[in-house]
Amino acid sequence: MYRFLLTPRWLGYLALTLVAAALMVFLGNWQLDRYRGRTAINERIDAGSTMAPAPLRDALPAPNGGPGSTGPAPAERLTWTRVTATGRYDTANVVLVRGRTVDNEVGFEVLTPLVLADGSAVLVDRGWIPPAPGGSATTQPQVPAAPSGDVTVTGRVVSSESGGGAVDRREGKLETRRISVPRIARQLPYPVAGGYVLLDQQTPAADPAFQAVPIGHTNNWQNFGYVVQWWLFAGMSLVGYGWVARREARRMAGLDTPRTPVDRAAEPAAPTSA
Known part of the structure; x- marks a missing residue:
């Protein structure tokens, strides 16, 4: 049912999806490093206000x-x-x-x-x-x-x-x-x-x-938000690939054949009560 995934076209889709997901994970990790660096700055600022x-x-x-x-x-x-x-x-x-x-x-x-x-x-x-x-x-x-x-x-x-x-x-x-x-x-x-x-x-x-x-403290939580955003995008790209592949498999198996539209005008009119 899923043999079509081994065709060159679908292997290309998979490669593009994996590359995009990897890039998004990399961007998330980069923002995580920024979050940690800015958090360390804020901690030093707070420590400096009380230290001798x-x-x-x-x-x-x-x-x-x-x-x-x-x-x-x-x-x-x-x-x-x-x-x-x-x-x-x-x-x-x-x-x-x-x-x-x-x-x-x-x-x-x-x-x-x-x-x-x-x-x-x-x-x-x-x-x-x-x-x-x-x-x-x-x-x-x-x-x-x-x-x-x-x-x-x-x-x-x-x-x-x-x-x-x-x-x-x-x-x-x-x-x-x-x-x-x-x-x-x-x-x-x-x-x-x-x-x-x-x-x-x-x-x-x-x-x-x-x-x-x-x-001023650095806005480290903005970087943390970007971490979550990029990692969600990476997960969504993989889920999206799976969803499209499943839809294609169902189409090829004839499970998603469109229903014949019903012509309501051809149906007999219901009798009216006196």
Whole structure:
């Protein structure tokens, strides 16, 4: 009854079905890896909110190059680790990162290099501030002065952002669109750590004009939904092949012969009662 499945045409259908199902399983497995990776990020973010801060060098190795060079990037397992460091802010090289949105308002994140005792520096994201009143979204804000003297910061280790574009100096401040640590480091007169610190706390206290940059969790459940979707599609393709093959077998066996339509008009009319 099912010998037709061994014909070249049906073997071709089977091969296409198996290839499609295998591709969908592969895509599901890829999304599963994405789900696990994003889940690990969320777990590190949650752990960082309660952990005691570790020394900066536990997560960000010291750079060993000359001025303008960048140290090693933080290991993935150490991103979002809470760290602490003490140094002096270099107020001559404030970096404004434009086009950053907080609470649906576009403004600037303010990075200031914290120069450490060994002569290297780490970029500290001190927070978000809106553009200057009455200006556009790209109008430079009034940046609160950084504390002078020794400053102790506590914050999260964040990896350098990809992309970036140019880092320009305008009105005495560096400006960029993305926090690309290597690009920013080229404009600075000392070696810079390979990641940056998103400020949580500071001693002396940070200026209240700064708004904390929120840390968003990744949408890992979206990836999990894609896993289920692709695996369901794989199963449906196999079930669909089986259903079509069964229908063809029944047709060839004459089990699904269409019924002759009944001509209702030719049937005698039922007698009506008086």
